[in-house]
Amino acid sequence: MGPKTAQRLTYHLLRAPEAEARMLASALIAVRDEVVYCESCFNISAGPLCPICADPSRDDSRVCVVEEPLDVLALERTAAFKGRYHVLHGAISPMDGVGPDRLRIRELLERAAERCRAGAPYAEVVLATNPTLEGEATAMYLAERLGADVDSITRIARGIPVGGDLEYADEVTLVRAMQGRRAFEVAER
Amino acid sequence: MGPKTAQRLTYHLLRAPEAEARMLASALIAVRDEVVYCESCFNISAGPLCPICADPSRDDSRVCVVEEPLDVLALERTAAFKGRYHVLHGAISPMDGVGPDRLRIRELLERAAERCRAGAPYAEVVLATNPTLEGEATAMYLAERLGADVDSITRIARGIPVGGDLEYADEVTLVRAMQGRRAFEVAER
Numbered sequence: 001m002g003p004k005t006a007q008r009l010t011y012h013l014l015r016a017p018e019a020e021a022r023m024l025a026s027a028l029i030a031v032r033d034e035v036v037y038c039e040s041c042f043n044i045s046a047g048p049l050c051p052i053c054a055d056p057s058r059d060d061s062r063v064c065v066v067e068e069p070l071d072v073l074a075l076e077r078t079a080a081f082k083g084r085y086h087v088l089h090g091a092i093s094p095m096d097g098v099g100p101d102r103l104r105i106r107e108l109l110e111r112a113a114e115r116c117r118a119g120a121p122y123a124e125v126v127l128a129t130n131p132t133l134e135g136e137a138t139a140m141y142l143a144e145r146l147g148a149d150v151d152s153i154t155r156i157a158r159g160i161p162v163g164g165d166l167e168y169a170d171e172v173t174l175v176r177a178m179q180g181r182r183a184f185e186v187a188e189r
Numbered sequence: 190m191g192p193k194t195a196q197r198l199t200y201h202l203l204r205a206p207e208a209e210a211r212m213l214a215s216a217l218i219a220v221r222d223e224v225v226y227c228e229s230c231f232n233i234s235a236g237p238l239c240p241i242c243a244d245p246s247r248d249d250s251r252v253c254v255v256e257e258p259l260d261v262l263a264l265e266r267t268a269a270f271k272g273r274y275h276v277l278h279g280a281i282s283p284m285d286g287v288g289p290d291r292l293r294i295r296e297l298l299e300r301a302a303e304r305c306r307a308g309a310p311y312a313e314v315v316l317a318t319n320p321t322l323e324g325e326a327t328a329m330y331l332a333e334r335l336g337a338d339v340d341s342i343t344r345i346a347r348g349i350p351v352g353g354d355l356e357y358a359d360e361v362t363l364v365r366a367m368q369g370r371r372a373f374e375v376a377e378r
Contacts, residue, residue: 071355078360080367126370131351143373157369159346161353162320162361166260171267172351178269180346181315182369184332 040111042087042104044069052076052085059083061123065108065142067091067130075128083124086111091134092141098134100141108142112149122150131158131176229300231276231293233258241265241274248272250312254297254331256280256319264317272313275300280323281330287323289330297331301338311339320347320365 001009013021037043038050041063045051052058052072062083066072072085088103100106115121125146129135143153159177160169169177190198202210226232227239230252234240241247241261251272255261261274277292289295304310314335318324332342348366349358358366 066355068356074356074358074360074363075367078364078367080364126367127373128355128367130354131349132354139373153373154370155373156355156366157346157348157371158351159348159365159369160320161350162347162359162365164350165319165321166255166317166345167257167263169263170351171263174263175267175269176348176351177345178264178267178315178317180348180369180371181343182346182371184316184328184342184344 037087041085042089042107043072043085061120062126063108063111063122063124064126064128066128067135067138071128081126083126088129088138091129091132091138093134093137103138105142105145109145109149112146116149124152124154125150126154126156128156226276230274231278231296232261232274250309251315252297252300252311252313253315253317255317256324256327260317270315272315277318277327280318280321280327282323282326292327294331294334298334298338301335305338313341313343314339315343315345317345 013024034046035044036046036048038045038053039048040053041050043050043052047054059082062081063086064075064081064083065086065088066075067088067090069087072087075081075085086104086108088105088108090098090103092098092100092103112122112125125142127139127142129138129142139155146153157180158173159180160166160173166174166177202213223235224233225235225237227234227242228237229242230239232239232241236243248271251270252275253264253270253272254275254277255264256277256279258276261276264270264274275293275297277294277297279287279292281287281289281292301311301314314331316328316331318327318331328344335342346369347362348369349355349362355363355366
């Protein structure tokens with residue numbers, strides 16, 4: 001929570017009835033007590049399995065790896081992915097002392113290895129970490145470690161955002177947009 | 190030129206020696222008189238052919254289609270594309286009364302048809318119009334019209350800009366990033 005939100009909350013509570021402040025306080029405690037991480041994907045969850053992992057209609061053969069639970073929310077709003085997720089809870093960042101062991105990477109490798117042993121390796125692992133230095137380093141690390149345990153490893157597209165303009169795009173994004181060009185499909189609109 | 194730049198220029202000229210003002214004025218006239226469009230790609234040029242079209246080391250079999258001369262500059266800074274260009278000078282926009290005939294589209298179709306007749310069709314036409322409504326409509330129109338005259342038609346990647354964050358990306362960009370995912374190449378960093 002940033003300073004502005006904190007200030008807004010403080011002034012709101014000063015004006016609000018005392019009962020409301022007490023209710024908010026117990027709700028905050030409930031969040032800490034009752035919200036847990038999904039045992040399978042480590043998304044935030046109210047029970048042992050999050051609603052996405054518990055949903056039998058999702059595609060079991062694909063898993064999308066993201067840094068944070070909010071990334072799952074963002075992707076779910078688009079309905080562009082119908083598989084499962086895996087939430088790392090961060091990205092590898094040697095500068096901040098975050099190594100692979102501080103993230104849910106071991107658990108992802110175990111999920112992949114287990115499916116592989118069962119004779120049904122993941123058809124696709126989508127690496128959807130952010131296109132930042134840390135996110136790219138994490139994607140690189142995961143691709144190397146997942147290796148032969150999965151059928152394919154893909155990376156979300158880095159490029160010009162929709163509504164953007166080539167002229168104002170930064171150089172690295174332009175390079176990515178050019179390198180990432182694909183066969184034009186007339187149906188893609 | 191926006192009002193701020195105009196103001197800055199005005200105040201600069203008031204302080205500058207009279208000779209400088211005269212030199213700037215004649216330079217402005219020279220720009221209008223001497224800068225022409227390249228006969229081949231319609232980029233701005235000092236002679237009949239722009240430096241890129243005149244350069245024998247560029248890949249003749251690929252052409253990158255952009256909306257504006259400034260897009261050529263932006264792409265050239267990245268050195269990610271080694272072929273030729275074609276500058277449309279805008280995008281199709283029915284709302285603004287800009288139809289295909291107001292752009293350099295006929296000339297592009299002629300370039301492609303001519304190579305096709307000569308038995309050496311373009312190996313690739315990269316559609317690098319902006320990922321806006323107008324740019325996408327233009328790409329769609331070009332793809333349909335270029336059709337069988339070229340070997341392949343590609344589109345630059347739309348996706349998360351480098352340094353960006355999934356959580357803050359708009360929904361359409363996220364959809365594009367997911368749809369545009371590609372096999373992860375360990376060498377792509």
